Amino acid sequence: MAAGLILAALNLRPAVTSLGPLLEEVRADLGMSGTVAGVLTSVPAACFALFGFTAPRLARRWGPVAIVCAGLAAIAAGLLLRPMAGGTVAFLAASALALAGIAVSNVLMPVIVKRWFPDRVGSMTGLYSMGLSLGTAASAAVTVPMTDALGGSWRTGLGVWALLAAVALVAWLFLARGGTGGSGADGAETTRTEATRTEATGSEAGRTDADAPATAESVATAETAAPADGPAIRITRSPLAWAMAVFFGFQATAAYISMGWMPQIFRDAGVSASTSGLLLAVMMAMGVPLAFVLPRIAARLRHQGVLVVILGVFGLTGYAGLWLAPAGGAWAWALLLGIANCAFPLALTMIGMRTRTHSGVVRLSAFAQSVGYLLSIPGPLLVGVLYQHSGGWGQPIALMAGFMVPQIIAGVLAGRDRTLEDER
Numbered sequence: 001m002a003a004g005l006i007l008a009a010l011n012l013r014p015a016v017t018s019l020g021p022l023l024e025e026v027r028a029d030l031g032m033s034g035t036v037a038g039v040l041t042s043v044p045a046a047c048f049a050l051f052g053f054t055a056p057r058l059a060r061r062w063g064p065v066a067i068v069c070a071g072l073a074a075i076a077a078g079l080l081l082r083p084m085a086g087g088t089v090a091f092l093a094a095s096a097l098a099l100a101g102i103a104v105s106n107v108l109m110p111v112i113v114k115r116w117f118p119d120r121v122g123s124m125t126g127l128y129s130m131g132l133s134l135g136t137a138a139s140a141a142v143t144v145p146m147t148d149a150l151g152g153s154w155r156t157g158l159g160v161w162a163l164l165a166a167v168a169l170v171a172w173l174f175l176a177r178g179g180t181g182g183s184g185a186d187g188a189e190t191t192r193t194e195a196t197r198t199e200a201t202g203s204e205a206g207r208t209d210a211d212a213p214a215t216a217e218s219v220a221t222a223e224t225a226a227p228a229d230g231p232a233i234r235i236t237r238s239p240l241a242w243a244m245a246v247f248f249g250f251q252a253t254a255a256y257i258s259m260g261w262m263p264q265i266f267r268d269a270g271v272s273a274s275t276s277g278l279l280l281a282v283m284m285a286m287g288v289p290l291a292f293v294l295p296r297i298a299a300r301l302r303h304q305g306v307l308v309v310i311l312g313v314f315g316l317t318g319y320a321g322l323w324l325a326p327a328g329g330a331w332a333w334a335l336l337l338g339i340a341n342c343a344f345p346l347a348l349t350m351i352g353m354r355t356r357t358h359s360g361v362v363r364l365s366a367f368a369q370s371v372g373y374l375l376s377i378p379g380p381l382l383v384g385v386l387y388q389h390s391g392g393w394g395q396p397i398a399l400m401a402g403f404m405v406p407q408i409i410a411g412v413l414a415g416r417d418r419t420l421e422d423e424r
Contacts, residue, residue, distance in 0.1 A: 014079075077162075130291070243411075244347070
């Protein structure tokens with residue numbers, strides 16, 4: 001199962017980050033406008049919001065391992081079909097298929113960690129997070145060199161990532177056939193039992209969760225594991241919930257703009273395609289060490305707003321440098337923006353810290369992530385529209401920097417020392 005987790009995690013971002021370095025070639029071949037390319041860079045957030053929300057129900061019906069198998073099959077099929085697309089619509093459809101598989105798998109991975117490794121949640125989540133960051137960075141770094149080595153066609157360079165998904169699928173089929181995943185009702189009952197046992201451990205469980213690198217994402221999907229241990233909360237009327245959703249949404253906006261457009265920004269500044277991919281890889285690789293560090297620091301603070309502000313300052317500095325000298329300081333700007341994009345593990349940690357009950361975590365995490373991903377959809381599209389109509393990157397970069405302001409404000413509000421249950 002540990003090997004399966006790593007293999008699955010490696011496949012949860014290449015469909016997105018492998019496209020950025022080759023976006024110029026894809027646009028030219030398929031005749032995409034800047035606006036349509038903006039739509040393409042918004043598809044990941046839309047799929048994560050829509051398909052990820054269905055994962056708990058699917059897992060309750062067929063078991064999480066079976067759904068991860070289906071998700072990996074969708075990833076492999078989408079990545080295989082995408083290079084065969086003869087037009088923009090077919091390319092978008094194949095991309096959506098792969099991203100739908102990523103959405104359900106991404107959501108269920110932490111649930112599987114908590115079920116199969118209840119006494120090693122921190123270490124296994126760290127291993128899973130490292131695999132995810134490694135897959136993100138590797139696909140950004142090697143896609144262009146691999147494309148050149150395989151003949152120079154973007155279709156081959158993107159399609160080869162289907163092989164990695166196929167390898168992971170074989171491993172998970174083996175796990176499913178071995179009965180590791182259980183099935184719907186049995187699996188749900190197992191999760192409920194483990195959730196009850198975890199809560200019964202009291203303060204010891206609290207210490208374990210504090211040491212874990214932000215597993216709040218998992219409880220967003222643990223609909224089957226959520227006991228009725230707290231009063232019903234009108235989540236849509238909670239200022240805390242909305243602050244968390246806005247913070248999550250704007251950090252996701254920055255991440256998907258970076259994955260979709262940052263290589264193009266560097267390429268238009270005169271940086272080579274392969275180096276642009278490496279710069280994106282540097283940005284994504286920052287998530288490997290900081291995913292371990294930030295949650296632990298945040299867990300020791302009563303107010304996480306200071307961390308939100310620090311990350312925001314890194315982001316604003318990076319955008320300023322990108323506007324003034326995109327090529328001259330490219331490596332520095334990539335490093336700064338990579339640090340700023342690590343607001344993702346901080347957001348997950350804050351979700352867990354802003355609740356006292358299991359049902360409260362489920363409600364807040366589900367609301368913050370689903371609403372947040374929906375809020376992040378327009379960002380990459382707006383960048384594409386501004387790029388097409390202005391003919392340069394000045395206005396899009398100003399928009400990216402502008403997005404950082406509400407992210408900081410919402411993050412400071414969400415980071416205050418209070419819980420969802422206090423807002424009854």
